[in-house]
Amino acid sequence: MPETPVAPEEMRFSDALAELETIVSELESGQLELEDSIARYERGVALLRACQAQLAEAEQRVTMLMGELESDDTSDDA
């Protein structure tokens, strides 16, 4: 377990998801003490919430590295 875990809200989606999956497999292994299990579970729930929130609220960010984007006259968004 990391000494000071990063707040799930501040993590990149892929990192949060990877940590969540690690926690699930740790819990499934049955090797943890009960106290640790509960702590890991709580961390897992927090990660899960953060991932779900990111997924629900994400707005696409577009950055130009080179050139300028011409507007799209076939855009399907209002």
Add this chain to the structure above:
Amino acid sequence: MSDAPRALTVTEAMGWAKRTLEGAPLRVIGEVSEATDRSGYKAVYFTLCDGSSVMSCLMWRDVFGASGVSLREGMLVEVTGTLTVYAPKGRMQFQVRTLQAAGEGALRMQVAALARRLEAEGLMRIERRRPLPEFPDRIALVTSPRGKAVHDVIRTLRRRYPIAELLIAGVAVEGAGAVGSIVDGLRAAGASRADVVILARGGGSYEDLMPFNDEAVARAVVACPVPVVTGIGHEPDTSIADMVADLRASTPTAAAEAVAPSADEVGGRLEAQRRLLARALSGSVRAAERRVAVLRSHAVFRDPKALTATAAQRLDVAASGLPRALPGRLSRDRVRLDAAAVRLTGSASRSLERFGAELRLAASRLEDLSPLGILARGYAVCYAEDGAVVRSSNTLDPGDRVLVRLHRGAAGCLVESVRNEGNGTDA
């Protein structure tokens, strides 16, 4: 019939030639020789030939620049334009309006040759292809900032996976500067900390897609530090960039779908993790409960006195036996001592007799066992070079030296061959 026509001046004759020639636009295919492209000149000059004739060509620099063709000697090109006359020098030349590498056939051969070369270098090996990140946080897109392709990718990523930040390198995908621009775009994308790069272009003619068949672009794809997915043009054309990419998708939209999971898929996966998490914890809790239950049912906890009962009982038994034990033990020892004294005196004389007989027997066997006696019967002893007795041919190799001790004298011997037991009996 009137008189023969009046003689023309040279200028009139050349003017007539010029008008006649310029009225007939031509399309000509030929091989380039002697190309002159000096930046100070207003036009580019080159010569086309076909083995038996040559034709001087000129092409105005702005028109040439737009063609995107770089002239090399020996290159087959197709030009359109008109023959014209340069009257001050009396020279005929072809004024080129359009220039392109000749024929798809020639281009395809050129591309196939490059493909074979890159393949021989191992750049198309399947093991070289890197897996795409499952959940990219940043996706770089190298494509034209105009047109349909860029927006197809933007839309697809927004719909499927808006979590990922999209970094766009807008590049020229056709025309003279396309190759350099695409290479720059790939470099910028590779340096942008993106997790994956999409190289995209909408459909076009075979010639339109030529920048994606360029060696410099192929090498930039290979050099990219993160996986590159191509979405170039339409089936069935496969460009060199497609061949060296980590994944080839057939269109820009397909490339976007390949790099990003769909949000639905990810949501489903999160839901699965949620269920696993809950089950795993209740599993841990149940396992802990079971361990507690087993311990609780243990005799120690049911009846705490059981822990000391056995010891307490043994103590009681010992305590009760102690007073009786002491006198009883003393009389028993006296009897045993007496019996031992009687047996000692009796056994002494019997022992001597037996020892005498055994000594005689041993002496006679000693005679038989003497190694010298055995050697006298024709046996020999074989010693290895380190003086150890050789008991098995397993310890010998051909070429070893051994000493064979006989009844009288000894012989140094060289091992010729070795026959280990199990390989048949000795002859």
